Amino acid sequence: GGAAAIGGTAVGWGTRGLRSEETSPAAVAAGEAVTGGETEPFHGVHQAGVVTPPQAHTSLLGLDLVDGAGTEDLTRMMRLLSDDAARLTSGTGALADTEPELAVSPARLTVTFGFGPRVLRMLRPAFDPGLQELPAFSLDRLDPAWGQTDVLVQVCAEDPVTVAHARRMLLKDASPFATTRWVQEGFRRARGTERAGTTMRNLMGQVDGTVNLPVEDHARLLWSEGAAAAFDGGTFLVLRRIEMDMVDWDRTDRVAREFTVGRRLSDGAPLTGDAEFDEPDFEATDAVGFPVIDPASHVARSRSENTDERFLRRAYNYAMPTGESGLLFVAYAADVERQFVPVQQRLDELDLLNEWVTTIGSAVYAVPPGCVEGDFVGREMLN
Numbered sequence: 001g002g003a004a005a006i007g008g009t010a011v012g013w014g015t016r017g018l019r020s021e022e023t024s025p026a027a028v029a030a031g032e033a034v035t036g037g038e039t040e041p042f043h044g045v046h047q048a049g050v051v052t053p054p055q056a057h058t059s060l061l062g063l064d065l066v067d068g069a070g071t072e073d074l075t076r077m078m079r080l081l082s083d084d085a086a087r088l089t090s091g092t093g094a095l096a097d098t099e100p101e102l103a104v105s106p107a108r109l110t111v112t113f114g115f116g117p118r119v120l121r122m123l124r125p126a127f128d129p130g131l132q133e134l135p136a137f138s139l140d141r142l143d144p145a146w147g148q149t150d151v152l153v154q155v156c157a158e159d160p161v162t163v164a165h166a167r168r169m170l171l172k173d174a175s176p177f178a179t180t181r182w183v184q185e186g187f188r189r190a191r192g193t194e195r196a197g198t199t200m201r202n203l204m205g206q207v208d209g210t211v212n213l214p215v216e217d218h219a220r221l222l223w224s225e226g227a228a229a230a231f232d233g234g235t236f237l238v239l240r241r242i243e244m245d246m247v248d249w250d251r252t253d254r255v256a257r258e259f260t261v262g263r264r265l266s267d268g269a270p271l272t273g274d275a276e277f278d279e280p281d282f283e284a285t286d287a288v289g290f291p292v293i294d295p296a297s298h299v300a301r302s303r304s305e306n307t308d309e310r311f312l313r314r315a316y317n318y319a320m321p322t323g324e325s326g327l328l329f330v331a332y333a334a335d336v337e338r339q340f341v342p343v344q345q346r347l348d349e350l351d352l353l354n355e356w357v358t359t360i361g362s363a364v365y366a367v368p369p370g371c372v373e374g375d376f377v378g379r380e381m382l383n
């Protein structure tokens, strides 16, 4: 499959690195496909886990460098963690892996690293891609427990055991240099539950991710170019932990729910269209002259006339055993201030969805470019 098969034509998630295991003897005997052997390449111009078709599970690790740790310590840590990631993503145990059997099914594992603003300040003036921090938003109710950290490790795979093992290996090797502030777990539908390429649903039941950054805009709006030589091919990641008020949402009828977003719940089609990928018609009015898609709806407010104000969304659902649930909103952009902030500001001013969603965690990271075999992520920046 290509762009059309995964994530819809608007996204163009590639299927690079996938290989079928349908011919393995065990699979043939059972008459089913075993896909745990599929891999996503760790090495490349860009880090994996950004344009990679989203795997079913994620574990976002927020790390803080220990007191007194400097560039040399971070360099040592990135060398170790990059080596772990290269091995684990290819289906071999990490160095001194105590449970190497858990590594043999990489299940499209990706490990993506990001550096927070404090690290970027530490690297200045030798390296300065333009410090990108978010301004305050009036509706945010931020809990420091989910706040900004020095380093982010985004671990994604189709299988939760693979994620848990990779996470443990990475945190073990990071432990001399950094402490774990938070772990944010997220999920989408399990592989095989729906046809590959079906747009995900969030826990409010909405089709979420239909309109995304098209492949032809990746060079201009996703990958950094010219901001700092050591950052060419990198990107920025915005993480927002957004809690959903499901008790109140449950009291809201379908008409109001669809009006809030401007799209149908059944298939994600705009209220003015027939199918998910139809263009919304913001001019259309009903019999009494009211707009069919409300100007305060989420799709109307999040869409910008300015084509620079776009980014790649790669969100995951979260649901805590204690009952809280919501969205791990993850967006990637070459320039957060120019592309993301204006959209978030507009939603903060007005969005019907705000009645049911509250941002409780927020962080931004510079995601260094990828590395070649034998090298480690962030080397050019840390030099």
Ligand code: HEM
Binding pocket: 202, 204, 206, 207, 208, 209, 210, 211, 212, 240, 242, 243, 244, 261, 263, 268, 298, 299, 302, 303, 304, 326, 327, 329, 340, 343, 344, 347, 353, 357
């Ligand atoms: C579109 C849900 C937060 C930006 C959508 C759609 C849904 C949705 C159902 C329509 C389908 C689609 O095109 O993906 C949610 C929920 C949120 C949330 C439940 C919070 C829990 C955000 C945030 C931003 C954002 C924080 C950015 C600051 C967008 C954009 C689109 C979109 C840019 C595409 C608009 C277009 O049609 O051009 N969202 N969203 N969303 N959302 Fe959100």
